[in-house]
Amino acid sequence: MHRPSPWLWVAAIAAYAFLYVPLVIVVVYSFNDSRLNAEWVGFMLDWYRKLFANEEMLRAAGNSLLIGLVASAVSTVLGTMAGVAMSRYRLRLLPVLVLTPIAIPEILMGVSLLIFFVLLNLTLGLVSVALAHIAFCIGFVAIVVRARLAGMDESLTEAARDCGATPWQTFRYVTLPLIMPGVIAGALMAFTLSIDDFVITFFTAGAGTVTLPLQIYSMIKIAVTPEVNAVSTLLMLLTLLLIIVASRLSPNLFRSD
Amino acid sequence: MTSSRTAGSRGKWLVSGPPLLYLIIFFAIPTLIMLAASFRTPGEFGGLAPLVDETGKLDVNLESYARFFTEPVYFEVFLKSVVYALVTTFCCLLLAYPLATLIARSAQRYRDLLLLLVILPFWSNFLIRVYAWMIILGPNAALAKGVNGVLGLVGIAPVPLLFSSFAVLVCLVYVHLPFMVLPLYANLEKHDQALLDAAQDLGANAWQRFWRITFPLSLPGVYAGAALVFIPALGIFAIPDILGGPNDTLIGNLIKQQFLETRDWPFGSVLSIVLTLAALALAGIAAWVAKRHADAGGTIDA
Amino acid sequence: MTSLRILVAAAALAALPAFAADQLHLYNWNNYIAPETVKRFEAECKCEVVQTYYSDNEELLAKLAAGAKGYDVLVPTSNAVQALIKGGQLKPLDRAQLPNLKNVEPVYLDTPFDPGNQYSAPYAMSTTILGYNEEKMKELGLPTDTWAVIFDPKYLEKVKGRVTVLDSSSELFAAALKYLGYSANDTDPKHWDEAAALIKKAKPYWAAFNASSYIKELTVGNIWLVHGYSNDIFQANLDAQAAGRKFKIVQGVPKEGAVLAVDNMVVHKNAPRPDLALKFVNFMLDGKNSAELTNLIGSGNPNLDARKYIKPELLKYPAIFPPKDLQAKLEQLKDLTPAQRRLRNKLWTEIKASR
Numbered sequence: 001m002h003r004p005s006p007w008l009w010v011a012a013i014a015a016y017a018f019l020y021v022p023l024v025i026v027v028v029y030s031f032n033d034s035r036l037n038a039e040w041v042g043f044m045l046d047w048y049r050k051l052f053a054n055e056e057m058l059r060a061a062g063n064s065l066l067i068g069l070v071a072s073a074v075s076t077v078l079g080t081m082a083g084v085a086m087s088r089y090r091l092r093l094l095p096v097l098v099l100t101p102i103a104i105p106e107i108l109m110g111v112s113l114l115i116f117f118v119l120l121n122l123t124l125g126l127v128s129v130a131l132a133h134i135a136f137c138i139g140f141v142a143i144v145v146r147a148r149l150a151g152m153d154e155s156l157t158e159a160a161r162d163c164g165a166t167p168w169q170t171f172r173y174v175t176l177p178l179i180m181p182g183v184i185a186g187a188l189m190a191f192t193l194s195i196d197d198f199v200i201t202f203f204t205a206g207a208g209t210v211t212l213p214l215q216i217y218s219m220i221k222i223a224v225t226p227e228v229n230a231v232s233t234l235l236m237l238l239t240l241l242l243i244i245v246a247s248r249l250s251p252n253l254f255r256s257d
Numbered sequence: 258m259t260s261s262r263t264a265g266s267r268g269k270w271l272v273s274g275p276p277l278l279y280l281i282i283f284f285a286i287p288t289l290i291m292l293a294a295s296f297r298t299p300g301e302f303g304g305l306a307p308l309v310d311e312t313g314k315l316d317v318n319l320e321s322y323a324r325f326f327t328e329p330v331y332f333e334v335f336l337k338s339v340v341y342a343l344v345t346t347f348c349c350l351l352l353a354y355p356l357a358t359l360i361a362r363s364a365q366r367y368r369d370l371l372l373l374l375v376i377l378p379f380w381s382n383f384l385i386r387v388y389a390w391m392i393i394l395g396p397n398a399a400l401a402k403g404v405n406g407v408l409g410l411v412g413i414a415p416v417p418l419l420f421s422s423f424a425v426l427v428c429l430v431y432v433h434l435p436f437m438v439l440p441l442y443a444n445l446e447k448h449d450q451a452l453l454d455a456a457q458d459l460g461a462n463a464w465q466r467f468w469r470i471t472f473p474l475s476l477p478g479v480y481a482g483a484a485l486v487f488i489p490a491l492g493i494f495a496i497p498d499i500l501g502g503p504n505d506t507l508i509g510n511l512i513k514q515q516f517l518e519t520r521d522w523p524f525g526s527v528l529s530i531v532l533t534l535a536a537l538a539l540a541g542i543a544a545w546v547a548k549r550h551a552d553a554g555g556t557i558d559a
Numbered sequence: 560m561t562s563l564r565i566l567v568a569a570a571a572l573a574a575l576p577a578f579a580a581d582q583l584h585l586y587n588w589n590n591y592i593a594p595e596t597v598k599r600f601e602a603e604c605k606c607e608v609v610q611t612y613y614s615d616n617e618e619l620l621a622k623l624a625a626g627a628k629g630y631d632v633l634v635p636t637s638n639a640v641q642a643l644i645k646g647g648q649l650k651p652l653d654r655a656q657l658p659n660l661k662n663v664e665p666v667y668l669d670t671p672f673d674p675g676n677q678y679s680a681p682y683a684m685s686t687t688i689l690g691y692n693e694e695k696m697k698e699l700g701l702p703t704d705t706w707a708v709i710f711d712p713k714y715l716e717k718v719k720g721r722v723t724v725l726d727s728s729s730e731l732f733a734a735a736l737k738y739l740g741y742s743a744n745d746t747d748p749k750h751w752d753e754a755a756a757l758i759k760k761a762k763p764y765w766a767a768f769n770a771s772s773y774i775k776e777l778t779v780g781n782i783w784l785v786h787g788y789s790n791d792i793f794q795a796n797l798d799a800q801a802a803g804r805k806f807k808i809v810q811g812v813p814k815e816g817a818v819l820a821v822d823n824m825v826v827h828k829n830a831p832r833p834d835l836a837l838k839f840v841n842f843m844l845d846g847k848n849s850a851e852l853t854n855l856i857g858s859g860n861p862n863l864d865a866r867k868y869i870k871p872e873l874l875k876y877p878a879i880f881p882p883k884d885l886q887a888k889l890e891q892l893k894d895l896t897p898a899q900r901r902l903r904n905k906l907w908t909e910i911k912a913s914r
Contacts, residue, residue: 005463008355008359012356015352015356019434022389023378026385026389029392035801036778036779038391038779039779041803078279079276081272081275082273082276085273085276086273094277096537097281099488100537101284102485102488102536105509105513107517107525108512108525109287112287112288112290113283114626116283118626118628119626134279138276140485143440143481143484144440144481144485145443147444147480148444148447150444181443181446181447182440182443185439188373188376188435189485196379196380196383198383202613202618202622203621203622207586207609207627208629212382213382214611216384217384217614218612220384220772221614221770222856223775223798224384224385228385232380232382236377239380247369299897300646301896301897302642302643302645303620303624304646330908330912334911334912391772395779397781419766419781420766498769498771499772500772503765503767503768504911506911514904514908517615517621518728518900521897521900521904
C-alpha cells in the first residue's frame, strides 16, 4: 500500500498555500478600518454592519446565488449528457459546439446573446442571465465528464446490458456512479463560473437585475470597499454551508463507489 | 441486431440531443449573428451600419479581415497572448498535478472536503482576489521587499513586482488553477493502485512509476485541464487591465477595446473569430497528438 | 433534499423585486447620486427608484446599441450624448416640465452636442487632470502644473515606475495634444502621430495604463503621480487623511488645459415611465438636490443655484469649480467618426504593443 511520498505532501501544501494566501487577505481585510482594499489600518466590524443595511448588495448576492444554483444544475445535467455522448458516440457537431463557448471572447458572446434576446423579444432579467450562463457552462462540465470516461471500461456497461438492464438503469446504477467525481467536478466549476461572471451578465441583465459581480464592478472606478470583502466572505461560507447540508441530507448523492 | 442498432441511434439522440439543441439555440445562432457582423461596416455612432443602405446595396465586405491581415501589430499581440496562455497552462499543470494526486490518493471520506477546499477561494469575487494580489505584490509589502533585498545584495536594481508581466502571470495561474485541478483529479481518481503496486514489486522506483504508468494514464485529464486553462486564458482581459504593466496588452484587451472604445463591432468580431479558430485549432492538434500517442501504444491498457 | 429546496426557495424570494407599480429605472454610474437625494425623490413622487450601474460610457453605448431597453433615465457624458442623439436613442425633453433648467450656468447649456438642450440636462462634471503626492513631488522638485511632468523624460526619470496614466485612448491623446499645443479634439492625423510618438517615448517610465486601481495605489503611496479624474483624486485625499497618512493628495491643473467631462441626464426613447423620468430630471436640477452629490464626492457642479448649498471649502478647488480663465482652456471631448476611431485604435494598439 502506498502512502503519498513526502514530496507530494510538500508540493500539495505549497499549492494550497498559493490558493489560500490571497483568500486570507480577502477575509482579513473585510475587517479593515479603511475604505480601500489596499493596506491594513485597523480592525472594525463596521463593514459587516454596513453590508446588512445595504439592500442592493444583499439582493445582488441573492441573485448571484440563485442564478448560480440554477445555471450549474442545468448545465451539469446537459453537460454530463454531452460528455457521455461525446465519449460514447462519434459526433461531429456537438464537440465543436461544446468547446467553442469556452474559446469565444465573452464580450462577443454577451453582445450576440443580447441582440438575440432582443430579437426574440425576451424580457431581460434573471432568466436571460441564467440562460446565458448555462450556455457557457455546459462546455466545462462536458469536457471534465468526457475526460473521466476516457479509457473507461466498457465491459461493465455491457455486462449490465447483458444482465437485462434498460439503458436508463445501466446509466443510473453503473455509468453515473463511475463518472460521479467528474460530474461533481464539473458542477463545482459551473457554479464558480456563474457566480463570478461579469461580462456576459452585464449584457444580458435587465434594467432592474443586479448580480454581485455587476454591483462590484460598477464600484471599480470609485472604491471597492471592504463591504465587498464582507459579502464575498459570507457568500463563500453560505455556499460551503449549503453543500455540507446537501451532502449530509443525501450522503449517497456524492458517493463515487 | 436491428433492434439494438435503432436503440443505439435512438440512445445517441436521446443523450446528445438536449445539449445539442440548447447550444444551437442559445449559442450557435446568436454567435452566427455576430459572425455575420464581421462582414459588415461599423455603424456611424456604434453598433452596425444598416444592412441595406440607401442605394439598396447590401453591406457585405472584407474590410475588417483585410485590416487584420495587413497590419502586423494585431498578430504580434495575438502571439504574445499565446505565449502567456502557454506559460500559464504549464505552471498550472506543475502546481495542480501534486495537488490532484494528493486528493485522489486520500481516504474516501476526505476527498470531497479536500476538493471543496480547492475551489472554495473561487467563490469569493474575482476582483477582490486580484486586489489581494495587488496587496501581496505591492512595493511596500514583504514579498517585494524580500525579493528586492536579495537582488540588491547581488547588485541588481529593484524590480517592480506589481504592474508587470510577472504579476499578470501569477494572477493568471492563480485564477485558472482549479480548472486544472478538477479535471486532473477526476481522471487520477480512477487510477488503479494495484498497477502501481505491481510495478513497485517488479522493481520500478517512484519516478519510473510516475512517468511510465501514472502520467500516461492521466493524459486525458491533463489535456482536459490544459484545454480548460489555455483556451480561457487566451482571451482574458481583466487581469492585464488591473495589474498589468504598460506592455501587457493581450488580445482579450484588444477585442474589448473594439467593442467598448472604438465601437468597431466588425473588427472585434474578426479578432474574436481568429482567436476562437486558433484556440480550437490548437485544441484539435493537441487532441490529435494525444490520440496518436495513445494509438502508438504509449498508454497501458487498464 | 427538502432543506436544500427550502434554501433555494428562500433565495428566490429574496431575489424578487418588491412589487411597486411606480418605478423609475435609473441607469447611472455607481456612487453618483447621494442616498438622501434618492429617498427624498421617492417620497416626493411616491415611487420607487430602481438603480443599475455601469462604469464606462462605452458599456452603456454598447448595451443600448444591441437593443437593451427598460431604462428611463441615463447619465452619459457629453460625447456619448452626441452618439445617442445621432443614433436616435433618446426621447426629446419636454421643456415645459423642466422649469429648473434655468438654474444651470449658461456656459454649460446649448452646447454643440445638444443645441438648445433638446435631449439632455447637465448633471455633474469632472476634469481630467494630474493627481500627486504633495510630499514626494516637493522632495523631487517636480512641477505640478504642466502635462510635461508625465510626458517629458527629464521629469519622468525622477518618478520612473511611480506614474500611472489613464487607460483611455481619448483621454491620453487629449492630454498629449494639449501638451503639444493643439486642441484636444484635433483630428489631424499628423498631429495624432506626434502625440503617439510623445506617448511612446514616455511609456517606459510609466508604471501602468490604469483606469481602475490607480487611485488606491496613489492613496497608499505606491504611486506618486497620476493622470486621473478630479473626483477620484479629491476622494483619494479624503481617504489618505482618514488613514492618517503624512502626505496629501493634491489636484494639479495643467496650464496647457485639460478635458472637461459633463455628465448629462437623458431619457431613453423606450423609457417605460417618461413622466417619472422628467420629474426626476427637474428634481435633480434643483440647487439643493444637485449640491448633495458635490458635497458627497467632490464632483463639479454646473448648477448655479446649487452654489449656496455646497460646502464653501469645495468652491475653492479650481479642478472642481474652474474659474473663468481656466474654463477657457478646458475642452469637452467630441465624438469621432468611425474612420477616425479606427485610426485612433490602430495608433493606440501600436503604442500598447511597442517596447
